[in-house]
Amino acid sequence: METSNQFVAWLRSVAPYIHAFRGKTFVVAFPGELVKAGALPVLAHDLSLLHALGIKVVIVHGSRPQVEEQLALRQCETRLHQGLRITTTAALECAMEAAGELRLDIEAAFSQGLPNTPMANAAVRVISGNFVTARPMGIIEGVDLELTGVTRKIAHEAIHPILHAGGLVLLSPLGFSPTGEVFNLAMEDVAVAAAIALRADKLIFLSETPMMQDQEGEDIHELSTHQAQAVLESGCLPADSAFYLRHALEACVSGIPRSHIVPFARDGSVLLEVFTHDGVGTMIAAENLESLREASIEDVGGILRLIEPLEADGTLVKRGRELIEREIDYFSVIEHDGVIFGCAALYPFPAEKMAEMACLTVSPDSQAQGDGERLLKHMENRARAAGFKNLFVLTTRAAHWFLKRGFVNATFDDLPKNRQNMYNWQRKSLVLIKKL
Numbered sequence: 001m002e003t004s005n006q007f008v009a010w011l012r013s014v015a016p017y018i019h020a021f022r023g024k025t026f027v028v029a030f031p032g033e034l035v036k037a038g039a040l041p042v043l044a045h046d047l048s049l050l051h052a053l054g055i056k057v058v059i060v061h062g063s064r065p066q067v068e069e070q071l072a073l074r075q076c077e078t079r080l081h082q083g084l085r086i087t088t089t090a091a092l093e094c095a096m097e098a099a100g101e102l103r104l105d106i107e108a109a110f111s112q113g114l115p116n117t118p119m120a121n122a123a124v125r126v127i128s129g130n131f132v133t134a135r136p137m138g139i140i141e142g143v144d145l146e147l148t149g150v151t152r153k154i155a156h157e158a159i160h161p162i163l164h165a166g167g168l169v170l171l172s173p174l175g176f177s178p179t180g181e182v183f184n185l186a187m188e189d190v191a192v193a194a195a196i197a198l199r200a201d202k203l204i205f206l207s208e209t210p211m212m213q214d215q216e217g218e219d220i221h222e223l224s225t226h227q228a229q230a231v232l233e234s235g236c237l238p239a240d241s242a243f244y245l246r247h248a249l250e251a252c253v254s255g256i257p258r259s260h261i262v263p264f265a266r267d268g269s270v271l272l273e274v275f276t277h278d279g280v281g282t283m284i285a286a287e288n289l290e291s292l293r294e295a296s297i298e299d300v301g302g303i304l305r306l307i308e309p310l311e312a313d314g315t316l317v318k319r320g321r322e323l324i325e326r327e328i329d330y331f332s333v334i335e336h337d338g339v340i341f342g343c344a345a346l347y348p349f350p351a352e353k354m355a356e357m358a359c360l361t362v363s364p365d366s367q368a369q370g371d372g373e374r375l376l377k378h379m380e381n382r383a384r385a386a387g388f389k390n391l392f393v394l395t396t397r398a399a400h401w402f403l404k405r406g407f408v409n410a411t412f413d414d415l416p417k418n419r420q421n422m423y424n425w426q427r428k429s430l431v432l433i434k435k436l
Contacts, residue, residue: 012305013276014275014276016338016339017274017275017339018053018275020338021050021053021054021055021201021274022053022054022055023054023055023056024055024056024201024202025055025056025057025058025163025198025199025200025201025202026050026055026056026057026058026200026201026202026203026204026274027058027060027191027194027195027198027200027202027203027204028047028057028058028059028060028204028206028270029059029060029061029062029187029188029190029191029203029204029205029206030043030059030060030061030062030187030205030206030264031061031062031064031065031187031206031207031208032061032062032063032064032065032066032067032098032102033062033064033065033208033264034206034208034264035061035066035102035105036065036066037208037264037265039264040105040106040109041109041112042267042268043109043206043264043270044106044109044110044112046268046270046271047059047110047168047270048110048124049271050270050271050274051124051166051168056163056164057163057168057169058159058163058168058169058170058171058194058198058200059106059126059168059169059170059171060170060171060172060173060187060190060191060194061099061102061103061106061170061171061172061173061187062173062187062188063095063098063099063102063172063173063187064085064187066098066101066102067085067091067094067095067098069098070093070094070095070097070098071090071091071094074090074094076088076090076091076094078091079091081140081141081143081145082140082141083239083243084137084140084145084148084186085145085148085184086143086144086145086146086148087145087146087147087148087183087184088146088147089146089147091147091184092147092182092183092184095173095174095184096174096182099172099173099174102172103128103170103172106126106170107126107170110124110126110168124168125166125167125168126167126168126169126170127162127167127168127169127170128169128170128171128172129158130155130176131154131155131158131159131169131171132151132153132154132155132171132172132174132175132176132185132190132193133151133152133153133154133155133175133176133177133178134149134150134151134152134174134175134176134177134183134185135149135150135152135175135177135183136148136149136181136183137149137150147181147182147183147184148183148184148185149175149177149183149184149185150185150189151175151185151189151190151192151193152175153193153197154171154193154194154196154197154198156197156198159194159198160198171190171191171194172190173185173186173187173190175190188205188243188244188247189247191203191205191247191251192247192250192251192254195251195256195259196251196254196255196256199255200256201256201257201258202256202257202258202259202260202274203248203251203256203258203259203260204259204260204262204270204273204274205244205247205248205259205260205261205262206262206263206264206269206270207240207241207244207261207262207263207264207281208240208263208264208265209238209240209241209244209261209263210263210265211263211280211281211282212231212237212241212245212261212282213236214231214236215234215236220282221278221279221281221282221283222282222283222284222285223282223283223284223285224284224285224286225249225252225253225284225285225286228245228248228249228252228284229249231245232245232246232249241261244261245261245282245284248260248261248282248284249284252284252285252286253286257285257286258283258284258285259283259284259285260273260279260281260282260283260284261281261282261284262279262280262281262282263280263281266280269281277336277339277341277363278369291334291335292332292333292334292335292374292375292378293332293333293335294329294331294332294333294382295328295329295331295332295333295343296328297325297328299328299331299333299335299340299343300321300324300325300328302333302335302339302340303324303331303333303340303343304321304324305340306340306341306342306343306361306363307319307343307359307361310361314396315396315397315398316359316361317358317424317427319359327345327347330345330346330347331343331344331345331359332344332345332346332375332378332379332382334362334371334374334375341362341363341371342361342362342363342371342372342374342375343359343360343361343375344357344358344359344360344361344375344376344378344379345357345358345359346358346379346382346383348386348388349416349418349419350387350388351416351417351418352390352416352417353387353388353389353390354388354389354390354391354392354416355383355386355388355390355391355392356391356392356393356394356419357376357379357383357391357392357393358393358394360372360375360376360379360393360398362375372401373405376405379391380434380436383436384436388436389435389436390433390434390435390436391433391434391436392410392414392415392431392432392433392434393407393431393432394423394427394429394430394431394432395429395430395432396427396428396429396430399430399432402432402434403432405434406434407432407433407434408432408433408434409430409431409432410431410432410433411431412431414431414433415431
């Protein structure tokens, strides 16, 4: 029974994301290190699941370690400048051979119709081709990068019909010029150009790098574009992580709503990043995704989903939809990326210059992150702005939490007269008051 309840709770928690992402376009880019680590079959399963949920998927693969292997076999020297490969004719042949082998590996991974896996009956068709037009990068600081190029154009007009027809598009880190030349490209460059050209809703980099951390050693889960620029300028990131972040930032500045950098070492990292509140990587967005605001009538459904489990176990007093609709102006909510993760209500008693805070709730997915305290401070400020001198709560299970935050024990007689008339003697709630 517990397992069944957990499954139902999990499915309900991901349902808003499934609704939000159906029909959207994701560009998912991964380095050759992922293939070398043996993680390609699992990634194919996860991307097939995204495809089955109605998400249009474009894949961009890298090939650096595979190119290195080919160079070593041919006893060719690896030459780099500013982290970019100087692509000689021999190096380009290695890049082309590596890309060809990887394309076949990826197509094979998506062809596994294995029973009891996400690939069962998937029939995902992977389409690749000359979708990337490129030009030479040229000479940088006096160094000729030869056949190393940059993406000039993505054939979005050819890719969109494939995505609409249910195909999955694969882009390699190779580009072609109108004169028939082939250029070696950075996977990150191709991914950003593809996301911009296709007006993708998400760009996801699966990286060989660990979770990004700030100067204090704390994990970085979310950044605005301004914060991302500040992190880059601080110089606290290793070179590889900074390289990913620069490209993710470029995508967001160019109009992509969300870019993600997700370490691929964790099993199911794409699904965890896309379908959980905090994810397992770093998200970059053009704006602050989280807002703490007063509620509107459109939030009633989200509030109900949030409080129903606590009403069921007796933590909160039961409220019907009609009551919440009538009292919606009393509520405030915390919203993150379109999903409500916290709420509270403020009921006024102007004669006594008192207000009651009720229905303070934070989703289990985001507890222990300070959202409850943020809601409390917001409601205190809202009460002060309305001219109230005291804030009180009635609680059966959270007294300790409120006492730690400045509330003190009070009695039934301390309640406003109108609130005394509504007191539920069966619940025997404790009365706690805080001076504002």
